[in-house]
Amino acid sequence: MSKDDQILEEFTSKEYEHGWSVDFEADEAPLGxxxxxxxxxxxxxxxxxxxxxxxxxxxxxxxxxxxxxxxNVKYPAINYQGIRYYSAPxxxxxxxxxxxxxxxxxxxxxxxxxxxxxxxRLTGVAVDAVIDSVSVATTFKxxxxxxxxxxxxxxxxxxxxxxxxxxxxxxxxxxxxxxFAALNSAVFSDGSFCYIPKGVRCPMELSTYFRIxxxxxxxxxxxxxxxxxxxxxxxxxxxxxxxxxxxxxxAAVVEIFAxxxxxxxxxxxxxxxxxxxxxxxxxxxxxxxxxxxxGDNSKISWTQVETGSAVTWKYPSCILKGDNxxxxxxxxxxxxxxxxxxxxxxxxxxxxxxxxxIVSKGISAGKSQNSYRGxxxxxxxxxxxxxxxxxxxxxxxxxxxxxxxxxxxxxxNSAQVEHEATTSKIGEDxxxxxxxxxxxxxxxxxxxxxxxxxxxxxKLPMEFAVEAQKxxxxxxxxxxx
Amino acid sequence: MEVVDRNxxxxxxxxxxxxxxxxxxxxxxxxxxxxxxxxxxxxxxAEAYKYxxxxxxxxxxxxxxxxxxxxxxxxxxACQDKFYPNDEANHLVFTNGLYNQExxxxxxxSADLVIETIDSQSLENIADLKQNLGAxxxxxxxxxxxxxxxxxxxxxxxxxxxxxxxLPTYIYHFNDAPAAAVSMPRVLALVESGSRLRVYExxxxxGEANHLTNSLVEVDVKANGELRWTKLQNQTMADYxxxxxxxxxxxDSRIYTNTFTFKTALTRNNLYLSLxxxxxxxxxxxxxxxxxxxxxxxxxxxxxxxxNSFSNELYKGIVDEKAHAVFNGKIYVxxxxxxxxxxxxxxxxxxxxxxxxxxxxxxxxxxDDVKCSHGCTTGQLDEEAIFYLRSRGxxxxxxxxxxxxxxxxxxxxxxxxxxxxxxxxxxxxxxLGV
Numbered sequence: 001m002s003k004d005d006q007i008l009e010e011f012t013s014k015e016y017e018h019g020w021s022v023d024f025e026a027d028e029a030p031l032g033x034x035x036x037x038x039x040x041x042x043x044x045x046x047x048x049x050x051x052x053x054x055x056x057x058x059x060x061x062x063x064x065x066x067x068x069x070x071x072n073v074k075y076p077a078i079n080y081q082g083i084r085y086y087s088a089p090x091x092x093x094x095x096x097x098x099x100x101x102x103x104x105x106x107x108x109x110x111x112x113x114x115x116x117x118x119x120x121r122l123t124g125v126a127v128d129a130v131i132d133s134v135s136v137a138t139t140f141k142x143x144x145x146x147x148x149x150x151x152x153x154x155x156x157x158x159x160x161x162x163x164x165x166x167x168x169x170x171x172x173x174x175x176x177x178x179x180f181a182a183l184n185s186a187v188f189s190d191g192s193f194c195y196i197p198k199g200v201r202c203p204m205e206l207s208t209y210f211r212i213x214x215x216x217x218x219x220x221x222x223x224x225x226x227x228x229x230x231x232x233x234x235x236x237x238x239x240x241x242x243x244x245x246x247x248x249x250x251a252a253v254v255e256i257f258a259x260x261x262x263x264x265x266x267x268x269x270x271x272x273x274x275x276x277x278x279x280x281x282x283x284x285x286x287x288x289x290x291x292x293x294x295g296d297n298s299k300i301s302w303t304q305v306e307t308g309s310a311v312t313w314k315y316p317s318c319i320l321k322g323d324n325x326x327x328x329x330x331x332x333x334x335x336x337x338x339x340x341x342x343x344x345x346x347x348x349x350x351x352x353x354x355x356x357x358i359v360s361k362g363i364s365a366g367k368s369q370n371s372y373r374g375x376x377x378x379x380x381x382x383x384x385x386x387x388x389x390x391x392x393x394x395x396x397x398x399x400x401x402x403x404x405x406x407x408x409x410x411x412x413n414s415a416q417v418e419h420e421a422t423t424s425k426i427g428e429d430x431x432x433x434x435x436x437x438x439x440x441x442x443x444x445x446x447x448x449x450x451x452x453x454x455x456x457x458x459k460l461p462m463e464f465a466v467e468a469q470k471x472x473x474x475x476x477x478x479x480x481x
Numbered sequence: 482m483e484v485v486d487r488n489x490x491x492x493x494x495x496x497x498x499x500x501x502x503x504x505x506x507x508x509x510x511x512x513x514x515x516x517x518x519x520x521x522x523x524x525x526x527a528e529a530y531k532y533x534x535x536x537x538x539x540x541x542x543x544x545x546x547x548x549x550x551x552x553x554x555x556x557x558x559a560c561q562d563k564f565y566p567n568d569e570a571n572h573l574v575f576t577n578g579l580y581n582q583e584x585x586x587x588x589x590x591s592a593d594l595v596i597e598t599i600d601s602q603s604l605e606n607i608a609d610l611k612q613n614l615g616a617x618x619x620x621x622x623x624x625x626x627x628x629x630x631x632x633x634x635x636x637x638x639x640x641x642x643x644x645x646x647x648l649p650t651y652i653y654h655f656n657d658a659p660a661a662a663v664s665m666p667r668v669l670a671l672v673e674s675g676s677r678l679r680v681y682e683x684x685x686x687x688g689e690a691n692h693l694t695n696s697l698v699e700v701d702v703k704a705n706g707e708l709r710w711t712k713l714q715n716q717t718m719a720d721y722x723x724x725x726x727x728x729x730x731x732x733d734s735r736i737y738t739n740t741f742t743f744k745t746a747l748t749r750n751n752l753y754l755s756l757x758x759x760x761x762x763x764x765x766x767x768x769x770x771x772x773x774x775x776x777x778x779x780x781x782x783x784x785x786x787x788x789n790s791f792s793n794e795l796y797k798g799i800v801d802e803k804a805h806a807v808f809n810g811k812i813y814v815x816x817x818x819x820x821x822x823x824x825x826x827x828x829x830x831x832x833x834x835x836x837x838x839x840x841x842x843x844x845x846x847x848x849d850d851v852k853c854s855h856g857c858t859t860g861q862l863d864e865e866a867i868f869y870l871r872s873r874g875x876x877x878x879x880x881x882x883x884x885x886x887x888x889x890x891x892x893x894x895x896x897x898x899x900x901x902x903x904x905x906x907x908x909x910x911x912x913l914g915v
Contacts, residue, residue, distance in 0.1 A: 070528070380834070395849035399816065404844040410859040413831035419842065420856040425849045 029086035035059060038186050041086045045155045045189070048162060051169075058175035058185030065179045071342040072371040072403055075247070075284065075311050083249055085187040085220065144202075149233075150195040151206050154222055157193035164195055168226050172255040172292045172319070180251040180313075181288040184220045188253065191221035196231035196262075205461050207236040223254040227262035229295065234265040236464055247275075247310060252287045260295025260322065265303070267460050269468050272308035279338025279367075282310025289316035293325030293351075301328040302345065303459045305468040310339060315373065317346035320354035320382075327356040330456040334472060335368030335400070344374035344391075344405075349382040349415070358389035361453050364400035371403040378415040385412060391421040394452055396445075490521055493628060493663070509615060513630035520624040529623075530749075532807040532839045533778040535723070538747055542691045542721065543661050554657040554687045560584050563653060563685055565900040571596065571650040577657065578664025578694065579635040593645040594678070599636030599669065610638050614669055617699050617727040623751060625723045629665050629697040636667035641706070644675040649898055651681045654696075658688035658719070666696040672706035674731075679709045681901050684716055691746075694722040702734040704758075710736070711896055712750075715743040715908060718773060725751045732758040739895055742769040742777045743908050752781040756790040756818075767796035768892040768905075770912050771804035771836075778807040785818040794825040797892050799885055801832040808840040810855065816847040825855035830862060830888060882913035 029040050038059050042052040067078070144151050150161060157165050175185035192208045208223065227233055237254075250272060258264050266289075275282025285308070291300040302316040318327030329345040347356035356376065364370040372391045393402035404421045426448050434444035450457070453472060457465055494514055522539070523530035555576050561584065564572045573596065574584035580598050587596055597603050597610070604611050614636075618626035641647050656664055672678050686692060702708045714722065722745060728736055742748055754763055769777045783792045798806045812823045829838045842855040862884050870880035889909050896902040 393844075393846070395846070395851075398819070398849045400849065401816075401845070401847040403846060404842075404855070406842060406857075408838075408840045408857060408859060410829070410831060410838045410840075413833055413836060413861055415831070416858075416860040418856070418858045418860075420854070421842070421844060422852075422854040423844055423846050424852050 028084055031084050032081040033059075033083070033085055033187065037085055041187055041189055044086065045158070047155075047158055050166065051158060054170070054175060055186050058182050059187075061176045062179065062182035062186055065176075065182055067179050071313050072369065072373070072405070073311050073313065073340040073342050075340070078247075078249060078284065080183075086189050143204075147200050147203070148197040149200060149202055150193065152193055154188070154191040154193050154224070157224075161193070161195070164226065165193065165224070168224055168255065168257055170255075172257060172290050173253050173288050178288060180286040181253050184222060184251045184253045184288070188220045188222040191223045191252070193223075194225045194233065194235065196227045196233045198228040199230045200228075201231065202233040205234050205236055207238070209238050219248075219250045219252070221252050223252070225254075225256045225264055225266070227256075227258045227264045227298075229259045230261040231259075232263045234461055235267070236461060237266070237268045238271070238464075238467075247282055247284055249284045250286070250309075252289075254287070254289040254316075256291030256300055258291065258293050258295065258298040258300055258325075261297045262295065263299040263301075264291065265301045265461075266291070266316070267303040267464055269305045269460075269464055269471065270308050270312075271471055273310075274308045274337065274339050275310040277337045277366075279310070282339070283308065285309035285312045285314060287314040289314065290319065290346075291317070291327070292319040293322050293327060293354075296322040296324055296351070298322050298325045299327070301330075301459070303330045303456065304332070304343075305456070305460065305464075305471065306331065306333040306341060306343060307471045309341070312339075312341040312343055314343045315345055317348070318356065319348045319350065320356065320385075321350045322354075323351040324353045325351055326354065328459075329356075329358045329360070329374075330459045331360045332363070332453045332456045332468075332472070333361070333370055333372075334363045335365070335370045337366040337368060339366075339368040341369070342371040342373055344372045346375045347377070347387060349376075349378045349385040349387070352381070352383040353385070354382055355386045357387070358391070359455055360389075360391040361456055362391070362393040362402055363396070363449060363452070364393065364402050365396040367397075367399045369401045369403070371405060372421075373405040375407040375409065376417055376419070377407075377409045378412050378417065380411045382412050383414050385415040385417075387415075387417045389419040391419075392452070393421070393423040394449065395423065395425045490518060494518065494631065510631050513615070513627045517624055517627035517631050520622065520627065522624055529780060529809070530778075532805075533747070533749055533776065535747075535749065539693065539721070542746075543663070543693055554659070555655040557584050560653065560655050561586065563655075565651055565681075567649065567651070567900060570648050573637060573650060573652045575637070575652065575654045575664075575666045577662065578633070578654070578666040578696070580637040580666075581635075589648050589650075593642060594647045594650070595638070595640035595642065597638040597640070599638050599667065600634070603638065607638070609640060609671055610669065613671060613699065613701055615699075617701070617729055617753070617755070618697070618725070623725065625695050625751070626697055626725050626727070629667055629695050629725065633665040633667040633697070636669065639668065639670040639678065639680070641670070641672045641676040641678040643673040645673075646677045647679070649679045649681065651683070654682070654684040654694070656684065656686045656692050656694070658686060658690040658692040661691040661693075663693045663695065666694065668696075668698045670698070670700045670708065672700065672702040672708050672734075674703040675705050677707040679897065681711045681713070681898055683713045684720075686716060686720065689719060691719045691721065694720070694724070696722070697725040698727065700726075700728040700736070702728065702730050702736055704731045705733040706731070707735045708737070709739075709897065711739040711741075711898070711901055713741050713901060713905065714745055714748055715741070716745050718744070718746050718775070720745050721747045723749045723751070726753070728754045730754070730756050730758060730761040730763065733760050734758070735762045735764075737764045737895065738766070739892070740765075740767040740779065741892075741905050741908075742767075742771070742775075743912065744771075744773070745775050745777065747776045747778075749778045750780065752779070753784070754782070754792075755784045755786060756792065757786050759787050759789045761787075761790040763790075763792040764895070765792075765794040765796075766892045766895045768889055769796075769798045769800075769806055770889065770909060771799070771806060772801040772912070773804065774802070775804045776807075777805075778809070780809045782811040783813065783823065785812070785814045785821045785823060788817065788819045788821070790818065790821055792821075792823045795892060796827045797889060798827075798829040798838065799832065799889065800829060800836040800838055803833070803835040805837045806839075808838075808857070809843065810841070811843045811845065812853060812855070814844075814846045814848050814851055814853065818848050819850040821848065821851040821853065823851070823853040827855075827857040828888075829857075829859040830885065831859060832861070879915060882910070882915045885913055886910065
């Protein structure tokens, strides 16, 4: 094992690539949270009265709630008064186009490898970038608006499309849903809003980049996607954060509403700073993501590649309310060093002939802990519901753990529910086989891991698949246990 | 676990409080009583009892103030009439949760198998008993195990001596319930190295009132020992049971458990096995075939603490009418338990609109060089297979029965005792209406 350990050592000592920070002039709220802070944020964002009320309602509810303790993760208590709930990079109001955006900001994005300019020209992906909670630039707006698609920052949507926001905000994840969702509802500062009108097939991938930059800041963004009848959209989300010694909190909410015949595909590559190799620092990623297939024949598909964050607590879920609707969840969660992940999904089958599919691949290395926690609930009136779940875990290193907590609740006799899970390590014979054919050990591991995760990777849009594969290799190469 | 209904707990304890005063088991009981009161009955949100709101069910169906009567309606002959026709066996009787030596028929010599009543006297005299009683339930945090320890009386001690292949041992529970009653049977089985013990457990009742059994079995299987334990749970809709089975295994030992549940108002089986040495082997099989409003909750936990062990779990269920089945299988592999192989499977067939199944196969794995898998399915009979049989002239009802019988039989094959196996097969066929 000593050679393996060496390789593991080498690769785990690889620095976090995105661990730099830039000094913007930032517009900040004081540390801590109280009703005044909530009002401060609301005022800053020039929000209407109803939204402030909604935030305050959420805040009051939050103060009565307690932090959940059931996830299979351990972290020191979070000091909610030590967090800055609003930090906006200073910039000229409302940039009309990219040339007006703060050049520092643009540089930031270039360093991230997502030059907005380039994205615009080459890939045709519309990007909405969020730094420290505030949306800074959205590309391709005009092209999209010709089709009637609204893709803008959340605060812009509040101003320009208040009716839509009012109608759908909190309709999938209510303000009192859970502890972190309530906190988010009270202090969310920005995010993305996306509306696809009836019958429109969004011609390009919509994409959001999140980055936490300032120290002691929490990021609380909110994404709301509404797909009207027979529309289609594919949505991407990526995240990074600078390296810092203290832990930072990220508590986002994503809501998806799919009307009749609509299809929404949501892909995430999550690469928040995971902390250093001793488990110091890193992001607490406590996210509530949920979609509702409200209309018949609608479809929501979640794909996630989770490689970052010190602690992840995330269950992208689908409520399958419409008849014949379907939900999918594809996930690769990779943990290394001291990372902990408790992630999975919920599939709530309400409508008839609803289908769901769960494919979850967990890879743990170092001293990390990786849990799958999922629920498949077939309600009484969900005739002919069908679910298939598969959760596989790959272990690398003798100090990591892989855990599975599936809940399968069936109340209808026509339902067909299957669940299977396996846990194993990379076989020595598999590596031996590769080595025999002249593939060195590291490449062999990368090959096997990529093969293990392929089923999920294939579901990612092209632009992301490349990045995700790189990330996976980076996090894990050589960590043979 | 939080305390929900302090009242119920106090009532349970007080009901048995006279034992505490007369019985020098006192020290042990006192600690257990305190542990029980501290834990309290599982509250509504207790994860381990998520789908079985046990405190509420017990509170609703039992008035714990009224329970004082010992069993009277069962006479010796009546009990012995119910014995399986097997002369080469031990037949041991519990009446209302108390081991009844007088009613029992013992064939084994005490040089092979020691059969003793657990009371204050035997506790004083038998070192093995004193050392092992209650040893396995300490860290399990289950209130019912503590309740049993705090309140049981006249338990049964089975000690299978070194290198003996023992006769089958049948344990019969005879309960009478003219009024709502509670019984707390307890068995401690020690299987010494190289010996084999087979135990079959069954319950009878008389009377119409609700009866609650809170039973507890502790087993310790030493190196290369083998234990087979079969439980046949087929009672009435007035029977409530919480049955604990706690086992620990030493090197090269084997445990086989079979749990068959057919009729009950509520049965909760707590099966905790600890594979505490290398090369242990454990097989757990279960079948629940339920209708009416039966509620069965199988909670199993397998703890692999040392390398190179093997566990295999298969639970199958047929759930009809308004029955509710819960399965929670937990496999725990500790960091040092490398090379563990653990398999778990739970298959359910739901036959009616009102039946319900909750299953939670859970893996917690802290070691890397392991092969663990679990699978579970919930569905119904394959329509095409039924059609195939019908097209060959087999009536729908029979086609269904044929398929269900085949589905269930995998677990029945595991039973070695022909009497029990025949009985289980008959029960399945009866339930299928053929």
